Amino acid sequence: MATGRVNPHFKLEDQGIEGLGNVYYNYLEPSLIEAALKRGEGTLGQGGTFLVTTGKYTGRSPKDKHVVKTPSVADKIWWENNAAMSPEGFEALHADMLEHMKGKDYFVQDLIGGADPAYSINVRVVSELAWHNLFIRHLLRRPDREALNDYVADFTIINCPSFKADPEKHDCRSDTVIALNFDKKLILIGGTEYAGENKKSVFTLLNYMLPEKGVMPMHCSANHAKGNPVDTAIFFGLSGTGKTTLSADPSRVLIGDDEHGWSDRGTFNFEGGCYAKTINLSAEAEPEIYATCSMFGTVIENMVYDEETLELDFEDSSLTQNMRCAYPLEYISNASPSALGGHPKNIILLTCDAYGVLPPIARLTPAQAMYHFLSGFTSKTPGTERGVLEPLPTFSTCFGAPFMPRRPEEYGKLLQDKIAKHGATCWLVNTGWTGGAFGTGSRMPIRATRALLTAALDGSLNEAEFRKDANFGFEVPVSVPGVADVLLDPRRTWEDEAAYDAQAAKLVGMFSENFEQYLPYIDEDVKAAAIG
Ligand SMILES: Nc1ncnc2c1ncn2[C@@H]1O[C@H](COP(=O)(O)OP(=O)(O)O)[C@@H](O)[C@H]1O
Numbered sequence: 001m002a003t004g005r006v007n008p009h010f011k012l013e014d015q016g017i018e019g020l021g022n023v024y025y026n027y028l029e030p031s032l033i034e035a036a037l038k039r040g041e042g043t044l045g046q047g048g049t050f051l052v053t054t055g056k057y058t059g060r061s062p063k064d065k066h067v068v069k070t071p072s073v074a075d076k077i078w079w080e081n082n083a084a085m086s087p088e089g090f091e092a093l094h095a096d097m098l099e100h101m102k103g104k105d106y107f108v109q110d111l112i113g114g115a116d117p118a119y120s121i122n123v124r125v126v127s128e129l130a131w132h133n134l135f136i137r138h139l140l141r142r143p144d145r146e147a148l149n150d151y152v153a154d155f156t157i158i159n160c161p162s163f164k165a166d167p168e169k170h171d172c173r174s175d176t177v178i179a180l181n182f183d184k185k186l187i188l189i190g191g192t193e194y195a196g197e198n199k200k201s202v203f204t205l206l207n208y209m210l211p212e213k214g215v216m217p218m219h220c221s222a223n224h225a226k227g228n229p230v231d232t233a234i235f236f237g238l239s240g241t242g243k244t245t246l247s248a249d250p251s252r253v254l255i256g257d258d259e260h261g262w263s264d265r266g267t268f269n270f271e272g273g274c275y276a277k278t279i280n281l282s283a284e285a286e287p288e289i290y291a292t293c294s295m296f297g298t299v300i301e302n303m304v305y306d307e308e309t310l311e312l313d314f315e316d317s318s319l320t321q322n323m324r325c326a327y328p329l330e331y332i333s334n335a336s337p338s339a340l341g342g343h344p345k346n347i348i349l350l351t352c353d354a355y356g357v358l359p360p361i362a363r364l365t366p367a368q369a370m371y372h373f374l375s376g377f378t379s380k381t382p383g384t385e386r387g388v389l390e391p392l393p394t395f396s397t398c399f400g401a402p403f404m405p406r407r408p409e410e411y412g413k414l415l416q417d418k419i420a421k422h423g424a425t426c427w428l429v430n431t432g433w434t435g436g437a438f439g440t441g442s443r444m445p446i447r448a449t450r451a452l453l454t455a456a457l458d459g460s461l462n463e464a465e466f467r468k469d470a471n472f473g474f475e476v477p478v479s480v481p482g483v484a485d486v487l488l489d490p491r492r493t494w495e496d497e498a499a500y501d502a503q504a505a506k507l508v509g510m511f512s513e514n515f516e517q518y519l520p521y522i523d524e525d526v527k528a529a530a531i532g
């Protein structure tokens with residue numbers, strides 16, 4: 001039986017997906033919650049939130065993510081960073097997954113990736129779990145109801161957590177699999193319930209497609225000044241560095257918290273919702289995000305709560321440090337209804353430096369920005385990837401290596417040209433450690449980061465006095481209102497300045513060694529900006 005609203009000429013059967021039990025097309029939030037409750041997938045929480053746990057996997061499985069090596073994509077993919085799957089393996093996986101799905105109920109959402117209609121794609125998501133369908137309905141962009149009557153998908157995702165892949169048969173690594181077939185326009189996910197795989201698959205797909213249209217896809221959040229989209233800021237950063245937290249600034253308009261494109265028309269969110277970390281989330285420091293945790297339909301993933309009162313425990317990370325809430329953009333009161341912005345006036349590169357070496361803010365020349373964009377120095381946050389248990393320093397190129405199917409220089413070149421064309425000011429912001437490395441020092445106070453960003457974005461920081469950093473060559477402000485001077489000079493925050501110097505020298509060496517791989521591909525000015 002099929003219920004709900006769907007294009008009668010584009011049902012699952014028209015895509016070769018047959019023999020299922022009930023199929024629920026484009027259910028709205030209340031019906032999805034009702035279905036999920038009936039199926040025992042989770043619990044109704046305070047305010048009508050939906051509380052779920054995801055079992056074994058509470059973070060992404062990057063090593064189990066594969067790109068199918070079909071002839072038409074073979075010379076476009078950065079294979080050193082993307083595990084290949086043979087077309088034969090994928091065919092077997094597809095056939096076995098369709099067989100496994102037979103007789104079971106499925107939920108279908110017909111959604112859109114990309115707020116700018118000139119570059120958007122239609123993504124159909126077929127979910128085994130009703131709550132996954134609710135999650136992706138929050139996260140992607142929802143077409144008008146009427147438009148569903150003739151909706152046809154450009155890409156389809158099938159997410160079936162109960163399916164276990166077979167490495168022998170399916171050319172994968174374990175029983176968990178995320179397989180992207182750009183040729184077949186199909187993404188298959190099996191063996192994991194972590195909801196983030198849904199949205200990051202769409203991101204990876206757009207990262208593959210958009211460069212050929214001259215659009216720079218970016219792992220960044222974005223906001224703009226009130227009443228002035230021309231004054232747009234973007235915040236690049238790997239998971240856990242502060243994209244979501246810092247873009248939800250009540251004095252500005254939120255465009256989006258995670259994935260954006262930059263075209264000749266300006267910036268646009270890929271998504272229609274946010275996926276925020278809730279570990280230690282405080283009503284004082286992050287009131288807008290905190291408030292979504294008691295709003296109707298917000299999906300609350302892997303949080304511990306009181307069985308009797310259903311009160312959430314933001315401090316208890318016993319299930320995972322990667323506990324999350326997912327909600328539509330409009331749950332943030334200052335979110336942009338269009339999710340569109342202008343050409344970025346400021347570009348922030350967020351880094352979470354677990355060594356405590358980098359200053360809380362530095363101004364970069366365009367060449368330095370390119371150097372840091374390609375380097376992507378930061379830390380992996382505990383829990384976002386399986387097996388990462390404490391902040392793990394890493395060079396994650398484009399501040400999002402796990403999501404980049406193409407070579408980094410391709411993204412770098414696009415960004416470089418756009419920065420040059422539109423004259424953006426670039427900043428490096430360390431939201432990581434100060435007063436010592438992880439284990440000794442402490443995390444940069446959010447208050448300080450916010451004050452520095454406010455000064456950068458309102459233009460006042462450009463007027464400050466700057467010193468040139470001896471290790472990294474970029475400019476660091478000496479004094480900023482609302483921030484203790486000592487914080488601006490990380491060396492002075494360490495008890496032992498010689499230890500700082502040693503750690504800084506080590507980091508400079510790491511940058512230099514890591515950057516060697518990019519030297520053959522980059523312009524002279526970026527080479528001149530290289531460190532070490
Ligand atoms: N100075 C800081 N700036 C930003 N976030 C911080 C800072 N200090 C601590 N945090 C915490 O770090 C986490 C950043 O996560 P989030 O904003 O979700 O990152 P992302 O969206 O990039 O994955 C939040 O839990 C936030 O409370």
Ligand SMILES: C=C(OP(=O)(O)O)C(=O)O
Nearest residue numbers: 060196238239240258384
């Ligand atoms: C959802 C994720 O990322 P982010 O923290 O950037 O939202 C993730 O890495 O699984």
Ligand SMILES: [Mn+2]
Nearest residue numbers: 243244258275
């Ligand atoms: Mn985020």
